[in-house]
């Protein structure tokens with residue numbers, strides 16, 4: 038017998054001692070969130086690609102492959118949703134800042150940087166005792182309070198811009214004075230032997246290894262620069278794709294469609310549209326065909342190199358005994374990119390390689406000092422069998438691979454056609470980690486609730502959908518707009534590739550967006566149009582400034598950036614000279 042203080046009673050009583058059985062330690066999983074940049078729907082082997090991606094194929098075997106997952110049509114808006122579970126307009130990222138017009142920037146939620154009204158998945162996991170790491174592209178704000186190190190990531194090495202060189206610390210567009218890299222909140226100089234995919238995985242392994250065995254799980258966000266422009270890869274990988282694309286983009290588009298059908302990603306009778314930027318392959322002369330095929334070979338090589346380095350991370354986790362307790366989420370920020378936004382032909386001529394001191398020689402294509410991108414025809418093949426590509430709200434810009442996998446997950450080797458959206462990633466990661474989503478306040482400040490859905494019922498097989506028939510998801514980027522509801526998609530694409538007409542598709546039966554149902558299904562069409570208007574109102578979608586196009590705005594912003602100093606100096610000189618001029622005039626008058 039012994040005296041125990043009974044909780045709350047304040048009196049000592051003689052009772053039998055209770056033998057405390059320690060609770061089973063709950064092993065919370067490590068989570069690796071891998072984000073590729075500009076990877077098209079059929080760019081990896083488990084989605085029908087000819088590119089050899091054994092690591093991603095093995096991961097797909099270890100979990101669930103989503104065939105109907107959608108994301109934003111360009112970078113930062115997607116990242117805002119992926120990392121917060123909140124719609125991108127509400128989170129302050131309607132577009133990348135590089136493409137916002139001055140009229141738009143007068144609105145607080147049109148800054149293109151992640152607002153303080155949202156919490157990142159890293160904040161929440163860190164608060165729940167996770168180690169949180171990030172390596173790669175950030176692009177959600179580069180002022181000190183917007184760095185990933187201030188948004189919940191404990192260890193970081195991050196590139197701030199829309200893209201950068203993969204071989205050295207060098208900007209890829211003249212809108213940047215330098216390639217802006219930061220590590221743990223400080224400016225960072227890249228090592229001499231830098232290649233982006235290798236470096237980012239090296240850093241991820243270093244971060245994980247520095248805390249191994251201390252009992253806390255980790256969350257690692259690996260945000261690859263592959264396969265954003267400039268498309269660059271090591272020679273040994275390029276060699277494997279020489280000759281693979283010699284038959285051109287139309288043949289590749291067909292091959293990928295066939296494999297997507299065979300692997301059950303899309304219906305057998307999927308038809309395809311042809312966007313106007315896809316050139317006539319047969320009309321190209323042999324030199325041009327050879328050059329285009331090599332541009333694409335470097336692209337395939339960059340994907341395989343990314344897969345190879347993910348493989349190194351998997352090997353490290355296996356050899357250190359952490360793999361079995363790790364869940365992987367692999368996806369892309371948006372669909373494939375055709376060398377430049379809106380007007381691809383204009384990009385190389387006006388902003389591209391020459392002005393930046395890059396070369397585009399055939400022999401050294403993809404290596405250090407070379408500027409490479411894929412042409413629109415191959416971007417369409419990367420998105421095969423979908424229509425359009427990055428920057429547009431066609432399926433090719435928005436539907437991308439999503440794999441969620443890990444030893445500990447109950448279902449393996451399965452595919453789901455359930456609709457899923459970028460805001461679902463954070464709630465899903467939180468559910469897998471057993472962490473509560475925040476309410477209306479976080480760390481003493483009001484925050485927006487997450488609108489995303491937890492996808493884990495699809496992982497366990499407890500549900501075959503997480504969005505019901507009545508649930509609608511809206512999205513807008515520079516006038517290209519969309520509403521998903523059930524199997525239907527209401528969509529408008531603006532010029533130059535689109536025609537500004539709203540259309541209606543059944544994307545379950547017709548993922549290629551070939552049969553417009555707008556006039557055949559007027560009730561659904563009108564109902565979804567009305568629903569889109571609600572989305573636009575509730576999310577503060579602004580009308581486009583007159584004459585706005587993404588490319589024109591990017592170029593204008595770039596010129597402002599480049600000539601800012603010159604203009605300022607000119608104005609200052611005017612200001613200094615003005616009194617002398619006035620004095621001179623007055624003297625003459627007298």
Ligand SMILES: O=[N+]([O-])c1ccc(OS(=O)(=O)O)cc1
Pocket residue numbers: 111112113133135176198199200210265266376377378384388591
């Ligand atoms: O080609 N560009 O000019 C270009 C490409 C991509 C881009 O941004 S991203 O962040 O959406 O990838 C910005 C500009």
